[in-house]
Amino acid sequence: MEQMKFCYACGAPLTTEFKGLAENYCKHCTDEGGKVKSRQEIQAGLAEWFKMWQPNIDDRIALERASHYMKAMPHWVDESQNKQAEATRKTARLTCIVERVAP
């Protein structure tokens, strides 16, 4: 039996119904070209989805929950790790320059 895959950006099960053009992403998180949508778009989509299940929550809470939920998704985890790696690289470069100019 093939293991069920989930969308890297929103966690939706990648059944034939949800599968988009991109590998590992559902059709709701990608555009017609298979490109992953922006964080804001996906967050707004998730917020709508939360409100569907919990009609009594307002937009602000729905967005907050969406943001929290996205933290567990591989796509956004990678994104923050990439930013961290970038920051580390910049710091390393700076240290290198400082060492060179120091007597």
Ligand SMILES: [Zn+2]
């Ligand atoms: Zn998705």
